Amino acid sequence: MKLKGAAMITAVLEKEQVDLVFGYPGGAVLSLYDQLYRCKLKHILVRHEQGAVHAADGYARVSGKTGVVFATSGPGATNLVTGIATAYMDSVPLVLITGQVATRLIGTDSFQEADITGITLPITKHNYLIKDVQELPDALSEAFFIASTGRPGPVLVDIPKDIFELEDQFDYTHRREIPGYKPTIEGHSGQIQRAVKAINAAKRPVIFAGGGVIIAGASAELTELAERGRIPVVLSLMALGAFPGNSPLFLGMPGMHGTVSANYSISEADLIIAAGVRFDDRVTGQLESFARKAQIIHIDIDPAEIGKNVAIDIPIVGDVKKVLQGILKRLQPGVTEDWLKKVEEWRQGNPLCSEKQTSEGGMKPQFVIREIDRLTPDNAIICTDVGQHQMWTAQHYCFRLPRTFLSSGGLGTMGYGFPASLGATLASPQKTVFCIAGDGSFQMNIQELATAVAYNLNIKVAIINNGCLGMVRQWQELFYGGRYSHTSIQGGPDFVKVAEAYGALGLRVSAPSEVAGAIEQALAIEGPVVIDFLVDAGENVYPMVAPNRPISEIIMGSGKR
Amino acid sequence: MKHVLAVLVENKSGVLTRVAGLFSRRGFNIDNITVGETVTPGISRMTITVEGDEMVVEQVMKQLNKLINVLKVSNLSLEPAVMRELMLIKVRAESQTRGDIQQIVETFRGKVVDVSLDSMIVEVTGNEDKLEAIKLLLQSYGIREIVRTGKIALLRGSKITREA
Numbered sequence: 001m002k003l004k005g006a007a008m009i010t011a012v013l014e015k016e017q018v019d020l021v022f023g024y025p026g027g028a029v030l031s032l033y034d035q036l037y038r039c040k041l042k043h044i045l046v047r048h049e050q051g052a053v054h055a056a057d058g059y060a061r062v063s064g065k066t067g068v069v070f071a072t073s074g075p076g077a078t079n080l081v082t083g084i085a086t087a088y089m090d091s092v093p094l095v096l097i098t099g100q101v102a103t104r105l106i107g108t109d110s111f112q113e114a115d116i117t118g119i120t121l122p123i124t125k126h127n128y129l130i131k132d133v134q135e136l137p138d139a140l141s142e143a144f145f146i147a148s149t150g151r152p153g154p155v156l157v158d159i160p161k162d163i164f165e166l167e168d169q170f171d172y173t174h175r176r177e178i179p180g181y182k183p184t185i186e187g188h189s190g191q192i193q194r195a196v197k198a199i200n201a202a203k204r205p206v207i208f209a210g211g212g213v214i215i216a217g218a219s220a221e222l223t224e225l226a227e228r229g230r231i232p233v234v235l236s237l238m239a240l241g242a243f244p245g246n247s248p249l250f251l252g253m254p255g256m257h258g259t260v261s262a263n264y265s266i267s268e269a270d271l272i273i274a275a276g277v278r279f280d281d282r283v284t285g286q287l288e289s290f291a292r293k294a295q296i297i298h299i300d301i302d303p304a305e306i307g308k309n310v311a312i313d314i315p316i317v318g319d320v321k322k323v324l325q326g327i328l329k330r331l332q333p334g335v336t337e338d339w340l341k342k343v344e345e346w347r348q349g350n351p352l353c354s355e356k357q358t359s360e361g362g363m364k365p366q367f368v369i370r371e372i373d374r375l376t377p378d379n380a381i382i383c384t385d386v387g388q389h390q391m392w393t394a395q396h397y398c399f400r401l402p403r404t405f406l407s408s409g410g411l412g413t414m415g416y417g418f419p420a421s422l423g424a425t426l427a428s429p430q431k432t433v434f435c436i437a438g439d440g441s442f443q444m445n446i447q448e449l450a451t452a453v454a455y456n457l458n459i460k461v462a463i464i465n466n467g468c469l470g471m472v473r474q475w476q477e478l479f480y481g482g483r484y485s486h487t488s489i490q491g492g493p494d495f496v497k498v499a500e501a502y503g504a505l506g507l508r509v510s511a512p513s514e515v516a517g518a519i520e521q522a523l524a525i526e527g528p529v530v531i532d533f534l535v536d537a538g539e540n541v542y543p544m545v546a547p548n549r550p551i552s553e554i555i556m557g558s559g560k561r
Numbered sequence: 562m563k564h565v566l567a568v569l570v571e572n573k574s575g576v577l578t579r580v581a582g583l584f585s586r587r588g589f590n591i592d593n594i595t596v597g598e599t600v601t602p603g604i605s606r607m608t609i610t611v612e613g614d615e616m617v618v619e620q621v622m623k624q625l626n627k628l629i630n631v632l633k634v635s636n637l638s639l640e641p642a643v644m645r646e647l648m649l650i651k652v653r654a655e656s657q658t659r660g661d662i663q664q665i666v667e668t669f670r671g672k673v674v675d676v677s678l679d680s681m682i683v684e685v686t687g688n689e690d691k692l693e694a695i696k697l698l699l700q701s702y703g704i705r706e707i708v709r710t711g712k713i714a715l716l717r718g719s720k721i722t723r724e725a
Contacts, residue, residue: 304623
């Protein structure tokens with residue numbers, strides 16, 4: 001069968017079972033969009049290319065499938081960069097198809113030319129610049145294979161304008177053999193045995209699980225390991241939902257804004273079972289003092305993560321699910337009651353604050369998030385932006401199921417949450433989707449309200465509005481002598497009017513007594529709703545560990561503030 | 562410590578950028594890098610000398626292995642290997658010093674490959690120590706320019722480094 005380049009792309013997408021793409025047209029992809037005009041592939045037109053990548057990212061995180069993005073050359077492609085870096089840091093499978101200027105113009109600084117394969121080299125798992133239409137089907141097939149297997153990540157395919165129009169033979173074969181790409185799936189059996197022995201012998205074990213557990217679909221195995229071994233569990237930000245948040249064995253998140261019990265447990269443990277984590281500095285704090293008393297088992301599919309930050313005693317390279325299954329085969333029931341008692345004391349002695357209001361009568365952001373938790377079903381999907389509201393959500397929303405918490409963990413991208421929620425609801429239209437945003441973050445991709453309204457996407461946005469760039473302000477308060485340099489964003493916009501201007505419903509809540517009613521009202525409406533929660537501006541995120549300090553040195557805040 | 566890595570790569574456009582870029586963005590130091598064809602068409606071999614302790618070199622190797630176009634990475638410093646580098650030196654040489662220089666070059670089993678009225682080009686091959694030694698000796702005559710290929714290396718014996 002002979003096909004033009006553009007038709008090859010839609011044919012490959014069909015073969016790879018892609019039913020939805022996110023994108024924005026432009027000069028270099030006119031032929032691709034012309035092809036879309038006559039095929040049944042569903043395309044979501046966003047209002048900015050960054051919105052498209054985050055939306056595809058949200059779609060991928062919720063569905064487990066590969067998200068697909070179309071963008072044009074030059075600025076279209078460079079607008080993807082933040083979203084690609086976000087997905088790369090959090091290991092999200094994406095295939096990005098960008099138009100490039102025509103082959104004969106490459107390298108001449110022609111109109112809307114940017115070297116996007118060069119630009120995205122360090123933030124993609126791999127990328128391709130197509131120079132001949134013959135290469136196109138294999139490159140696309142490899143892109144899907146590489147993006148979705150091993151440690152997933154974004155793959156970009158850059159296609160010059162003329163290639164879309166050139167015709168060639170199209171015989172599609174799924175490329176599943178790539179010489180330089182062979183992820184290790186099965187864990188080494190000897191290492192698994194060593195791990196089992198260490199777990200069976202441990203007196204004070206802790207499981208530290210990360211996003212890899214969700215990617216591998218290993219929540220059931222993780223839960224069984226914890227329950228049979230009687231082992232407390234801490235989850236990195238990326239793993240929230242991988243283990244039921246209401247389990248008595250769950251201690252919360254470790255690290256900078258982790259719970260006291262999670263941080264103390266890691267510091268006092270004699271064994272850490274680290275699964276699908278990368279020992280990010282936000283988790284470890286000062287490396288030399290991290291888990292000093294513990295042997296560490298590290299399970300990860302990416303060999304480069306093992307020993308990168310923390311020295312590992314028992315490394316196991318492989319798929320987390322398979323490795324945990326191997327461990328469970330030989331795991332004996334754990335006898336750790338003394339340890340669990342100690343851990344429980346830490347937990348009981350250091351609860352997270354949950355009052356409704358501050359002494360001045362302002363509304364507490366934590367309370368708003370707890371109310372959202374109370375009023376949304378267990379399988380609701382929560383997307384956040386980055387900052388204080390993100391940490392409060394991680395601390396106060398009880399995540400019970402995997403793939404229900406979407407947040408930019410690695411890159412820390414403000415403006416991620418709202419477009420990601422578009423992708424989330426498209427992946428799971430039957431589920432409640434809430435975007436918890438900051439008043440700063442929300443403005444970074446506020447234009448996607450138009451997309452949400454255009455497709456009547458059932459998204460509820462809760463703006464935790466404190467009139468400032470709260471997390472930066474918190475650091476200024478704690479570490480920069482209270483010099484609040486450019487962190488006030490008081491004075492607008494009026495988010496209710498903005499919502500209305502885009503054609504969505506806007507609600508404003510300024511008293512604790514109105515919170516539940518507004519959430520219920522928003523949930524009762526089919527379509528996008530923005531709720532502007534005016535919260536107390538001085539509230540900080542605690543507990544906190546100062547950067548590069550031991551995670552056992554916890555700042556609790558003055559009083560409960 | 563210095564480590565010499567043999568890196569077999571698919572000879573695709575941009576592969577050198579991918580490898581070199583990895584070093585800079587991960588904060589690894591390349592001492593030198595050479596690239597050339599192998600006996601297998603489409604596969605090139607890079608020889609990379611990198612400075613760092615064992616942890617660093619292990620990370621370098623693991624990160625290199627993650628690149629899709631990289632087929633094989635091995636550390637040749639851990640086994641007996643023949644390591645060579647070629648250097649061309651343009652040295653000041655008038656009629657009265659030419660003989661002395663010639664003698665030095667012969668001692669190092671080098672070659673004089675070009676002579677003009679006031680300069681000579683000397684070609685030497687060897688390991689780092691040898692090249693440094695002749696460089697030092699020729700310095701007193703006035704070195705005008707030096708160019709070096711960077712190190713290449715092969716394992717001793719019948720063992721070979723091939724794509725996995």
